[in-house]
Each structure stands twice: as structure tokens, then as C-alpha cells.
Amino acid sequence: MNYVRFKKDGKRNYGILDGKEVKLITGDIYQDYKLTDLVYQLSEVELLAPCNPTKIVCVGLNYLDHAQELGMEIPKEPLIFLKPTSALIGPADEIKYPQMGQQIDYEAELAIVIKKETKNISPQQAKEHILGYTCFNDVTARKLQARDGQWTRAKSFDTFAPIGPSIASGIAANNLEIKLLKNGEIKQNSNTKQMIFTVEEIVSFISQVMTLEAGDLIATGTPPGVGPVEREDKIEVQIEGIGTLKNMIK
Template identity: 40%
Template sequence: MPYATYEYQGRRYVGRVERTENGDRLVPLVGLSELGRDTPADVLSAAAELPDQAVAANDAYLCPVVPHPDKIICIGLNYLAHVGETGRDLPTYPVMFTKFASSLIGPRDDILLPAESEQVDYEAELAVVIGRTGRRIPREQAANHILGYTVANDVTMRDYQYKTHQWLQGKAWDHSTPLGPYLIGPGEADVSAAGIRAVMGGKKLQESDTSRLIFDIATLIATVSEFTTVLPGDVILTGTPGGVGFRRDPQLFLRDGDEITVEVDGIGSLTNRVRRES
């Protein structure tokens, strides 16, 4: 079932998402204040509910699905079309970089354009959330460590990304990466060939499906866990398809007043307005 981390009347909760004809409702779970390290799969599935305290999702503030992950591991160059548009060689090992918890924003929050960057770009991505601790996880056991999936926009400051051969300074800006809206359990969605797209102003800027990942989710979990212990709440961003703004002709960057939507079929969508940071 879907879950969310949300705030209502000054308190933070984990809630089960209840779909109704009148919109989504959030049913709080006893003793849980946010999805993350303290909510492995067994804890989440066993938590009691407080149905009399349910609230409409539209009346609550939706936090990043995992507000404080121990690790955010991001994968670059993981769709063939994106590799092609960059002019790079096909990777034989996943290209990885990190973000910090401070990079994350909620699924309805504004994307802020920092004064220092003039090349703020979008990247539609499927995100995987870890649900069970593991190290050196065999590929065939990787699915047992997945808590669920959500949607991300890996907003990137291209003029900073390409200042060096390392990408960190263009990828890990504070308050730049929408994550949400909900966590969808592994049994509730087929991500083997889920459509993924970015849409702005009614135009599809990116469109692909997850069957076109160069390194699939099981391979990513096995690879990451080879060198570091994955923990409940850790997030892996699986890469973006072709069509990013930096590689377009003419180039297309996010501007004040834009509204950008990222969708992953069966997982959800997030829409964020763009505004200049004051």
C-alpha cells in the first residue's frame, strides 16, 4: 500500500494513503514520524493505524517521502538515449554520485533557482527506497531489500556540474530535488517497463520506460551494496532518459514561473513550480 511522510498542525506523521472518490486521505501510523532508517519493511507493515485521525492529503504538507535518508546514491548515464545525447561511451560500470538529505524538497514545493546558476536543468527519475539492511547483496536477492518506489526530479545546475570532472557541485544543491509524493510498495507496481516522462507547458521533454535502463534496479542494489551497507530509508535514483535541457538545441533551462511535472507510470507524479530564490 502507498505511504507518505506528512505534516499536519505542526506534527509530522507517517500515513497510509487511502484512495477515495473525494481524493486521497492519510491515515497516521502509531509511533512513526517519518519514513527512513527507523521504518524498515517489517516495522512499517506491522504498525497500527489511527483511522479516526485521518486527514485529506490536500490539507497536509507532503514532505519528501524520506526526509532524512542516510544515503542518496544517484546513477548517471543509465539510459542509452541519454548516453547518446551526451556523446559519451556506453558505461560498463554504473556512474554514481551522491546527494545529501538537505538536497531534498517535498513533491509540491517550489524549485528554487539560485542566483549563482543560469543553467538549472530537469531530470525525470524513478527512485528506489531501501527497506532492509544489507551488504554485498547478490543480485538475485536485491528485491528482498526494496521498501518501495517513488518519483524524483534530479534538478541539476549544469554550469556548476561541468566546472570539474566530478559532478557533486552541480547535483547536491540545498533544497533542489523533489522526492515523492508517495512510497509505492514493490508488490503494487511493475517497474520492469514503467513509462517515465518530464512534461512542461504541455510538451513532453523526456519520455522513455524503465526497461531501457542500462543497469537495472537489482544490479544497482548489488553494485552499491558491494562497497557500502545499504540501510532502510536509503534512496537510489536510477538515472534519467534522454531529452535533458542542456543537450537540446537550443538549450532549455528552468526559468522563473515554469511548472515542471515528472511522471512514472504506476508510481505517481510530482509537479513543482519554479521560482527565483530571493
């Protein structure tokens, strides 16, 4: 199942994406909903960020091949940080290149969408707390990240958290192809089986620190090949079973 959030005639709705059609639903995708008879062509609607998180939790250095690329020691537990929800944008929205940015990098990531309140759970319990998964671009002001020594400023500019196009449920998240294309050229190409910590381990770990709410996002780290962008670049995050998140740098 692929859930989308969209705007039609000025109204925001949830729907189920089926090929090039969006089937309108009523109710709460995190609890109970009903499928209606209304069907729109994908070209008739504006896709929005597929969820409204209370927080965006990110995991750093979570791919074996990325750690090897950087020559860094494998972390013994997930390294987590936060992005503000003010950074959130949806598919086709523009990523704004900030004046103080200096060097802006892309980072393709798989993001977990939480289904219900989650606190102090085990990895074995995690699946029942996950609604699904979406594409995420952890846009980063790399030179500011190095200068500050902590990551808040570098990760938090408005538009630095694109997600979408859908929330895919019922997929094997620990074995998915993940790619990033810049202007049609593949820059990142890996598989989530390279993740050091599985999605279940990540959700469990974070739930020991903070309470997760329905709709919250957890970005699970990026594979090797991270690099800079320039204005007018077209960035695509492609994840098997989810789709393609497309954004332009402006």
C-alpha cells in the first residue's frame, strides 16, 4: 500500500496511490480509514509531504559502505540528531540554497514513518509501530557542519528535509535498493542491507530516548557517494518499492 497526501481544489486529503491514480480515503491513515469512490489522476493533484511529523529524528553514519568510504570506525550504537519540522518539504518543492550555505550536499535516505505512540519498545515490537517508509533527502550545509562541530545549523535550514512521494507499507525495508541521481547521473547507489543498524533496532533505540508520535519521521542514514549541489540541479532519491522523490535546487 502506498499512502499519499495531496491537495485538490484547495483541500488537503489522504489517498492511496495506484499507478497514475489517487484513490481518496476518509479517516486516519494511522488508525481507521475508508476508501471512497472518488479517484483522481495523479496529474490532477498536487502531492504534499506525505506526513506531518512532530519531530524528525536522523541517524548518522549507518551504512557499512559509507563508513568504509570515509575510513571511519563502525559506531557501536546509533548516532542520532534532530531536524526541525520547519525544514520539511514535499515532492517537487524547491530546495532553497541559503546565503550562508557555502557548500550544500545531498544525502539519500530511507525514512521510517511511525504509526502510533512509541516508547521503550524492543526491536521485536518495532514493526507494529511502523506505518511505512518514504524517501528522504538529508540536505546538509557541509562546511557549516565541519565548522560548528555539532550539526544543528548545517541540517536545519528551511527546505532541508524533502520527503515523499508516498508512504509505502508492507515492504522489506532492510533490503531495498537506494539511489540518488543528480541531473540524471547516479551519484549514490547502495542497498539498505548495508545499514549497520536495522530499522527495528533504530526505532527501539530512539524509543528509549524520546516518545515517538504518529507521523514522526526517522531518517536512517545515507550510503556512500554524498556530494555537493548547485542551483538549478535536479535531485532524485529513488528507493525500491517507494518511488522517486524529485526536487530542484534554487
